[in-house]
Amino acid sequence: MSKSKREEKSAELAKQILENYQPENVEDMQNALKDIFGPMFESMLKGEMNHHLGYESNDKAEKTTENRRNGYGKKTIKTSSGEVDIKVPRDRDGSYNPELIPKRKKDVSAIENKVISMYARGMSQRDISSTIEDIYGFSVSHEMVSDITDQVLPDLEEWQDRPLSNCYAFVFVDCMYTTIRNQYETRKYAVYTILGYTIEGEKEILGLWLNETESKHKWMQIFDEIKARGVEDIFFLSIDGVSGLEEGARAIFPEVIVQRCMVHLIRNSIRYVPSKDYKAFTKALRKVYGAPSLKACLSAFESFKQQWAAYQGAIDVWTRNFSHVEQLYDYGSAIRKVMYTTNAVESVHSSFRKVTKKGAFPNENALLKVLFLRIRELESKWEGGHIQNWAMVMNQLLLHDELKDRVLKYLE
Template sequence: MTDGKRNIIRMLLEEYDIESALDIQDALKDLLGGTIKEMMESEMDEHLGYEKSQRSDNPDSRNGYKSKQVNSRYGSMEIQFPQDRDASFEPQIVKKRQKDISEIDQKIISMYAKGMTTRQISETLMDIYGFEASEGFISDVTDKILPDIEDWQNRPLSNIYPILFIDAIHYSVRDNGVIRKLAAYIILGINGDGKKEVLSIHVGENESAKYWLSILNELKNRGVQDILILCADGLTGIKEAIAAAFPKTEYQRCIVHQVRNTLKYVSEKDRKAFAVDLKTIYHASSEEKGQEALERVNQKWAPKYPGALRSWMKNWDALSPIFKFSPDVRKVIYTTNAIESLNATYRKLNRQRSVFPSDTALQKALYLATFEATKKWRLPLRNWGLVYGELSMMYEGRLPE
């Protein structure tokens, strides 16, 4: 610490009789107001061309002060703004219509990104900064990111994604006084470098082949030319849409969702044993061995749960592509590591907001949550070199060498 700083601190302690951290904050707030006033006085000198104590032929002159309430990082405070007679003075340190000097917009957006509701943000601002921000004001601040969301949703994408995941999370949204359940469809890609990338987020209500075709065509319009494997749950119409938009893409029904949907109808006492038996199906060394395991598991559990494995048999063509891959590739496809950490962030929004006031509010929250969740996505997936090599051989000529 320099001698100059020590002297400032010593004078601060003497001037303000500081005894607590709150006293320090009050002192800094007072100093901030005084500093801003002095800086605006200098701006006024430059604007008029003479200092306060000098005479001048300038027809414009000082015209006292106007009080203005602003929000700062030390709380709400009153500042004295110098004025001139013809009202041509435009201060730069704090502009005429500026009501906040604490970069509060970014603070609000950051809290919104962490899943806080507008009410929680308003209460936090009151607790920490000592001023009230209405829910409408907070909504207006977060609306500033809507153009950014549109740009992000339309940004150019890579021309090839070896693997693509589509997953859905459901939220309650208020629409004209009626609460509806809407699905947020997250499209997560693994790019050629093995890095995760959220391609887009769509909030929708009805699934259909037409709906999914429009989503996939949007990806094509943004530059995606090829997808090797698309992994999704049994979304209505997804299989037909993939065949139309990306005819060479392999549709792999999500194994994890398949297992969860099966165990949903199994009693708690049988669930663990049933899950172990299911693992023998999708861990089988070949499709033939997988079918044999499916028959064994069905024979074992059918007397108690007659319809539990019906979906496996009905959708075998979409479940079976996984058997042609090695454990390294299978792990990327059927484990949820790639998307579960992301979903955990999205589900946090459900815990903190029982109902979103609009689908726009949901879209904003999802966008900001995505940026929070993906900040640390810098490294490729584990063993990506081996995975990429195998995919290159399996889908010959479709991946860059």
């Protein structure tokens, strides 16, 4: 990692600690760091014990095997932030010898950053194994690494089933594809992601879903699920244009305003444009969907059609979908700026690709663990922040007659 990236990550971590703990002195800062390290070490030791015994806690095998869990022992380890008390799992016959933090080892200050890196960046089993070998000088199997990282699965399951807010002002949906290896063959899987903006202007990823393809039927199941988890109303839904998605969303949320993404329409239309004309073509389009008023938009569109008449296929894309362009001008400029594109959720997928680009995953859980860890990192960055210019967005929502009552209902 370059020096500048390390500095950026250090600054981000410092900001989060300051916001969440509000330390007033050096001692407060050290206590905040200790709060982070202790649970991480304990979670990894529980994974080690699972691997040692060959089954998880509360598994039926617990009752039929001679060697079982036998509570916890206390241990104080020395870190660069001071001493941290942790609970170390024990087994009945005393054969469990922790490898991550050996019995006589108390100083673990050299590995803290590496442990955080493994959990926060969603490293592959191979990379985690290599990191542990680099730290301790011994190798561990991929199965053991899987056991250790499986400790996040209960958190993932709880996160997937958690209750959601009753209202989201804006929701953005999109799919990305990644590869899962099934024995000797690999298959592309669609990762469905929903990003919501709450009425308070905070970002939230509502959930992750996997399917072998992207389809309107799967999207309908997902919308039905989030409704069951507490979502009563969605004001605006930005989509990429999957066939049937608009109708499916309205079947679950009848009052939702569905907006086609302008960026996707651009991508669809430039298929009919020679590459030498891309720049001029997209510049002319920006004058259409970025016009200050509907009148200016209509005028720009007429000029656009005349200027690019040679590329009728491209013009047809915009003609068929022009109602979604006109719809933008039913709302104020601050609202238009939020709803006109799905770039917000595509940015999330861009972050996902950083941890999925290394190759195929052995199963769905392996993929979901990595994505969940990435989500926790993203949401820690978003915590306490608001969408840019959110106050103006709210003012414009309240000025709109059809939305005012719905907004006030959820502000109370």
